Amino acid sequence: MMTLYGYFRSSTSYRTRIAMNLKQLDYDYIAVNLAKDEQLEAVFQSINPQGLVPVVQINDLWLYQSPAILEWLEEVYPEHPLLPKDAAGRMQVRALSAMIGCDIHPLNNRRILQYLRNELSVDEDQVMAWCHRWMSEGFDALEKRLAQDKTRGKFCYGDSPTFADCYLIPQVSSAERFKVDLSAYPNIVAIDAHCRTLKAFADADPMVQPDAPNA
Template sequence: MILHGYWRSGTAYRTRIALNLKGLAYEQRGVDLRQGEQRSAAYLALNPQGLVPALEVDDLVLTQSPAILEWLEETRPEPPLLPKGTADRARVRAMAALVGCDIHPLNNLRALKALRQDFAADQAATDAWAGRWIASGFAALETLVSHHGHGWAWGETPTLADCYLIPQIYSARRFHVALDAYPRLLAIEAAAEAHPAFIAAHPDRQPDAD
């Protein structure tokens, strides 16, 4: 497996977590988004959308982290990142989508660059923009974890929801979002800080990190 990603990308981060939780070996190839490497002809041949991550497996190239994580769950089912019951699986997917669909797209690099370039937003304004969507999403996740979590977002072991949550907490800290109102999410962060799969996936530990 070859994972094309960027060390600080939340989508690449969540993919690394899932690969590590599954115990899968993979080579990393950095795509520096700041230098525009995602728009190179070589990378666009892999991923015409010009986004990270992209996962190469033999003759297969997979893009979009939700699709990659679902493919991993289907093809490498142990250890599982989704619970057994169909209703529970839907709830975990909903928690993941809360981050992946409703929080992350509004504070990713493309969105923030548009705020700066098209609307002259300064750093304080972009932090406030990101914080607005992170706070509303985290408030909902805090409630969901209170109903379903027992050490992790769902139950007693990591799931897809945690693969999405931990990178978003990392991003929240970059944008100086106050997190005291989310003690259950902070407890999950503490659990991740002691878990080998999450430790190895952390942006600071990646070969292309600053």
């Protein structure tokens, strides 16, 4: 049995939940309340000194960093693949994932926003402007890349969900939470709408997690 340490609103936990659901894996869930800084307490620091979620435990094996976790899942559980069979396709999916996971998400991560608020005394309007700037810039490029691919179906790549969709849907959720105008991104919005109709994505939604408010 796997155990996933995560937080309902964490985008990295969200993408990991999606991948595990798509691969139809059973797992226990242990919530780490980032809003109460439980990730900084000694108990969790002994699990992951970096103080980040998600962490996945399988017996005495501990997995860290969602990109590495998704790659591990793909290698160990090849059924319901989340990467294309061909090298060019795998490159495309990894590139789309990196556009989100490396160039959009980190800049609106809670740690960054808390630093802006608490250490640099940036007011909330400026924090929101920061989020809008980097999310919009990233979505601009991603939308163009998706529009260029005339062969894809209802997902980021091809006709089935991949890593890229695992990354995209949590980022759209964050954008909605920060009230980013998504009207300029019809491909992104369509992919998000379609994915949310699938059980694996719906079951991973932050608001249906055990640690979500009113869950």
